[in-house]
Amino acid sequence: MAEITMYHYLVLGLVLFLAGILGSMIAKNVIKVLISIEFMLTGININFVTFASYCDNANFNGYVMALFYVGIGAVELAVALYIFYLMFQKKESDNIEKYSEL
């Protein structure tokens, strides 16, 4: 077990991002897709915070950006869930393949 460097955190963020992409591509349930998208955002946040901690001791701009991402991610999730609610009332299903026709 060597010393923990910046790259360890970066790889962690990358893996979380890739897992989110994989989930958003293969999941058949809309809610699962949304959760996967949240995973992607979390991975990106980890990236931001890592760079801020290791490369930017003066301003911590990455922290601020991560904060904004959390806020915007919450907004996006709320809007997406409302759209899902409307679509669910119409299609009566949460299977994403049913949503292929508009």
Add this chain to the structure above:
Amino acid sequence: MTDLILDNVYLILLLPFWIFLIIMGGRFFSVYVNKKIIYALTLLSSFLGILLCGATLIKMPPTIEQSFPFIKINNFILSFGLHIDKLSLIIALVLFLVSFCVQAYSISYMKTEAKSYRFFALLNLFNFSMAGLLFSPNLFQMYAFWELVGVVSYLLIGFEYKKNEKSEASRRVFLVNRVGDTALLGGILAVSYFMYNYAGNFSFTTLDFEDMNAISTLLYAYTSTLQFYLISLLFIAGAAVKSAQFPFHIWLQDAMEAKLPVSALLHSATMVVAGVYLVIRLLPMFMLEKNLLIITGAIGLVTALVCSILACIETHPKKVLAYSTSANLGLMFLALGFLNVKAAVIFLVAHAFIKAMLFLCLPKDDEKITYANFITFLVGALSLSGILFSGMVAKELIFAGLEGQTSLAVIFCLVAFFTAFYIIRLALLLVKDRELVKTFAPARFIPAVLLLVMNIVFYFYLKHEVSYKVAEPFWAALAAWGAVYFVYRKGLLTRFTKTPRFVEDFYYKTLPAVYERVASVCSFVDVIIFANYKPLISCAKFKVRVVGWVEENIMNRSVSLTASGAKKISEWDFKLQSRNVQSYNAYGFILITIIISFVIITYTLVLSQLS
């Protein structure tokens, strides 16, 4: 020296153009749907034009020059800007006065028409182009605005372009005007050529009006007499076509398809005036040869006589007024032929007020004329025939300028007689079959009365400034009234209604026939000589064979290959488009991965090369 008005005279020119842009752009982007804004802006532009022109005229500067270099080719520096002197200011003031009344009139006239915003925008553009023509510092800029006036008149005459006869009439007007434009352009280029090659001073090449005397003298010195005559005749032809003089007066008849306000504007202060203005500007050139002045005057006199006689036979009210415009412009040309510029300008102003008023008094085609309008029309008719107000003064001034040549004086009195005759005949025709109506439409009536007031004010100004005496034309006009009364009592008013159409027939029938004959002769050469020359034919056959082979084997193949390839690609692509969001997501991810991989590879390679 800073002067609020003199520094901002360019507003006279630019304001109508801005309003035009605002109206067109605002309608295009659906900003100003409200029509009242358009009306207010249009009226404001011409009203401000009146104020600015009047204020500048009161200040009376010698000349104002505001220009910037527009085109620079070595020594040839063409400037674009303003050259304002008293002449152009007076005509511009009249232009804005008349167009203010006409625009106020057309608000009620165009109320029910579709797309009336375009009409108002074009009226503004008309003002802009005419003011630009009046304020041009050199002949080149004047030519540009000259063309612009033609284009805008084309657009306005063909305003209802969906009606076939209107669009055809506008096209004819434009084509006839092109003849004059081409002549004018030829003249400008010829003078410019001589100035560039022979004159020592390159600033003469741009043909500024300021240097017109020097340019004329130089041109006279450097060209042979024939060349000088040709160049000057080109200019005279351009002016004559624009002012609807004798051989080309037919376009004014076609222009009668336009709406009433357009006719009022076109006949009074905008389009036809341009020719007279050009002749006034170029008088230094014509003065050098006596014959040129004689030609100018002769054109005017012939036009005045012919068109007055034709107007006595015509029954359509607008066409009568069109002939009358041609005739009166002929009188202006006559005055210019005698170097009587003052009388010509006074007659121009008086004619502008009178003719616009007469047009505004006419009813629409399907309406009856009202009492108020008819009385105004009669007053205008009296003024036009030279019995009342400024029309009388202007006519007497022109008559006094004839220098007592008896034959000319007789013809002039004849013209005055016919003028009075046809205008009163027209007034009688207006009420002959139709009854007068008592309804009072102030929106249609007030602009005409405004023009009448201007006419009267101008008359008192002339009375104060100019000395004149009542002479033969006045009595000739009075005699015409008696003659009309006689003819009317006898019931002969509409006896001779068949207008001779010699000139029209010459243009529309003879010329095409001649053209066809020439074309058939040319085709005869083609058919007889080239078709029987053996080597030519065999060569053509060989060429056809080669071309056919190339087309079949190379062109067609490649085209069909491209088509089938595109079809295959599209079929393959169709399968990819599964309407599934997630598969699109996957494609996007793969593409981005490829791109970023390439970026990283390049980045690493470059950096490793550097280190």
Add this chain to the structure above:
Amino acid sequence: MITNPIIFYSATGLIFVFTMLALCFKNLIYSLLSSVVVFFGAALIFYLLGSEYNAIIQAAIYGLAVPVIIGVSIMFTKGKHEAGKGFTLPYLTMLFGGIFVLAFVYLMMMSLAIMPDTFHLMGLAQTTSMDNISAFSKGIFVNYVWAFELVSLLLTIVIAGISIFKKRGA
């Protein structure tokens, strides 16, 4: 900043495992619960990186608020689940995608290994949490005040919009 390998690797392992679980559970509630664990793990990672404020926000929003609304929407759909028809995306595409992902990760690692000095590391500054908070406030209220206002405006718009939609629907 805490640079203890044991804590880091355990947190990372927790995140990996629960990410995979969240993707693999068929029951949505289990999937949601494991994703909550992942979000809390991310908050822990933020804490390890020395950003307590981010960690608190992450735990509050992603750990508590977001699962609540997702859970509410799962309750909407309860009883109407359709069994997934399985994996319909073309296998070939997935294979290529996986190869590209692997190549991407490999390239990232390679580039980092070749150029370790590309990032200008400042060294680990020992900052207190007060410093972080003041840097935060400076970032939010001075450097990025327009972005902050924009995000708050967006939040307001979303709240107002959803209430309006609800009224219209009713």
